Amino acid sequence: MVLDNVKHSAADGPLGDIAYLVRSDHRVSVLVVLSDCPQGRDELCERTDVSSSTIRRTLGEFEKRSWVCKNGHQYEATQLGSFIAEAMQVLIDRVETERKLRDVWHWLPEEFGELSVETWPDLRVTVAEPDFPYRPINRFESLLQGTTRFRCLRPEVSLMEPCFGLLFQLLDDEANITLIDRRACHAYFLSTYPERSAEMIQRDTFTALEHDRLPSHGIGLLDDRVTISCFEKGSGTVRALIDTDSPEVREWAESVYASYRTDARPIDMHQIVG
Incomplete structure (x- = not known):
């Protein structure tokens, strides 16, 4: 025209x-x-x-x-x-969308950049601020409420310890939970909360696995959403949490989780505690 x-x-x-x-x-x-x-x-x-x-x-x-x-x-x-x-x-x-992601982009896995940009606007990014350091953890805890199935790759102590009581409650509500983490993280909970940790491990709906080579980020698979936890190198502090209900992101997260789940091993309580 x-x-x-x-x-x-x-x-x-x-x-x-x-x-x-x-x-x-x-x-x-x-x-x-x-x-x-x-x-x-x-x-x-x-x-x-x-x-x-x-x-x-x-x-x-x-x-x-x-x-x-x-x-x-x-x-x-x-x-x-x-x-x-x-x-x-x-x-x-x-x-x-770019402004949401720019401060956490360097924490994300390289494969995440291969996802289509159409998934990016659906991402909710919660960043820890100096005045609100627990903001990502609070967001994670709110997502965890009421879920019936929770699978997590590299949950990390800094993310899971504030939610430890909620995990126990979810098990009481017959939720199915699987955690894949480093041996040192499992050892921390077993030594810090020995009775409750031992009771959790005895539940049929709870599985604790260890893996020697986990990614630098965490992945959580909940009923309706996927979480990506961004940890500070060295300290393991939670710097940001990304969550989404994007089917494409979920497909990617399921694939990554499955690849680590294949090589993960059941924890040996006696070996860890000893």
Whole structure:
């Protein structure tokens, strides 16, 4: 489609229009709103919380670019405006997703980058902050509540110890639990909580396995969600927790878990405690 009557703004090409849109918070919002349904200026002021004069200038600039047109007392997006609004919304969504992941990306397994980018927006990222160091653990505990099947690869002491009582409760509720971890981690629980640990191991629905070469991250498979635990190298502190209900991520996590489950061994309580 060729539009010979369109007057381009004096800009610096496409980047000039993008810069104009993102220079003020309300501009993309206004264009997105108008691409959904016509609005009057007063309605736009109320929805964007900006002044009438600002909305008037914004609509004037949009009209110059043929992004909106006036129909009576209302404005609506043209096909060109809707095209731009959709593209900007996609860009903003992608940047929001990237901002969630950038601080934890170096903790994630390399294979995770091979998953399709369509799975990324579904990821919930919970990062430990200086004022809220237990935020990832609290998120994990909330996900663990009420699950009927829990399988975990490298649970780590820092993640599981705050949830130890909840694990016991889940077993009382007949949940099926399998933990694959390093021998040192199993030894910690057996020595720190000997009676309760021994009782858990006697349960038919609880399985504790050891593996010598676990990944640097943890994987949890719950009823409805998958968790990826990011640990600080050396200390094992929980730095972040990622959880999702993405089928693609679950397929990947199931595959990784199964590969380690094949080589995992039942723990020998006497050997560990001794």
